[in-house]
Each structure stands twice: as C-alpha cells, then as structure tokens.
Amino acid sequence: MRLIGVIVAGLAIAVWGGFDTALALQCDGKVVSMGYSTWRVREICGEPADVQEIQHILPRRYYDPYRQIYVETFVLINKSVWTYNFGSNRLVYVLTFENDKLTNIETAGYYGR
Template sequence: MKHVNLWISLLCLLFSGTASALRCGHSLVNVGDYKDEVYAKCGEPDSVALRTKIEGITLHHPNRTLDLQQYEEVQVEEWIYNFGSSRLRQYLRFENGQLIEIRDLGRGD
C-alpha cells in the first residue's frame, strides 16, 4: 500500500499545473529563457497581455530617523499558446523580458 501511495504522489507531481519547460516542435523552452528565444522556438502567441508592476521595499530605522525606499518598475508580459485540442494551452509569464513561469491552462480548442 505504501508503494501505491508513493506512485500516486509522484504522478500528481508530474501532472501538476506548473512546469519549468515547454516543448515547441523539436525545441525546448525553459524558465529563464528570454522573449526572443521563446518567440523563435514557438512562434507568435495566441494572445499577449502587457502590464507594469512596481516591486520594492521600505526599510525603517527603529528610531524613525531614516526611512529608505527602494522600488523598481517591472515590465510583465503574459503569453498564451493554444496548440490545439490534442495539447494543453500554455501560459507564459515574462518579467523584464525573461521567462519566469510556465503553466498549463487545460485543453486547447
């Protein structure tokens, strides 16, 4: 019974929604790749959403004599590929041109 539970756990990990790689034809796209590399391997995405987010921190001195603020503007692009009904749709998120996340979205059309 322990072996069955182990196999079920391993299969759940294999088929979870988040991935670190995506196959496009004979090429493999990995988290960490840049937009132009992904475009060259996979072609035009079915949809693209652009937005900007602000990331940062504020450091407070215990006596409140000094507050340091450090913020950065991050360009976010979200691409969706629909490879058809035989494959899962793919969500790709880029931050400042670098691939940060690959996620399965379910069956394509």
C-alpha cells in the same frame, strides 16, 4: 503491503501536483526553458495566441553605505503573460516573463475540453 501504499501515494502526489506547473515547453522538437528571453521563445515557438502586458511597482529597501541608512525605493517590474494554444488534444501553455526573462511555465488544461 505498506511499501506499495507509500509508492502509490507518492505517485498520486507527483501526478496531481504536476498538472499546473511545467519546467519546460517543447515547440517543434526544441525545448524552451526558464530564463529564456521573449525573442528567443518567439523564435522557437512562434507567435502566442494571446499576450497580456502587466506592470507592477514593488517597494524595495536597500542599505546605502555612503549615507549609512536604509533607503526605501520602488522598482518597476514589467510582466508579460503569453498563452500558447497548439490545437485540439494538446495542452494550453501559459508562459510568464518578468523583465523579458521567462520565469514560469504553466499548463491550463486541454484546448476544446
């Protein structure tokens, strides 16, 4: 009996935890995975319904072996958030690219619900 409870709890966690993040997206039978470029995703899935371009400037610290000091610098991260809406009764997907590489795939619920 205890084993059944553990299995049910494990399945519940897996199901509830899996709604937000997806590991891949399927467009017309082709799989889009992490690391794909924007042009490759556009080639497979077509134009997104919405695109948001964001730029982040993040501080970075690195060691300069010639001067033997730590140097503070800033790095520009170009972030692009694409939304794909494949129609009613299909999940809406939100894809995040950083410096032209796919870094995150999320689902945003169903369209029309």
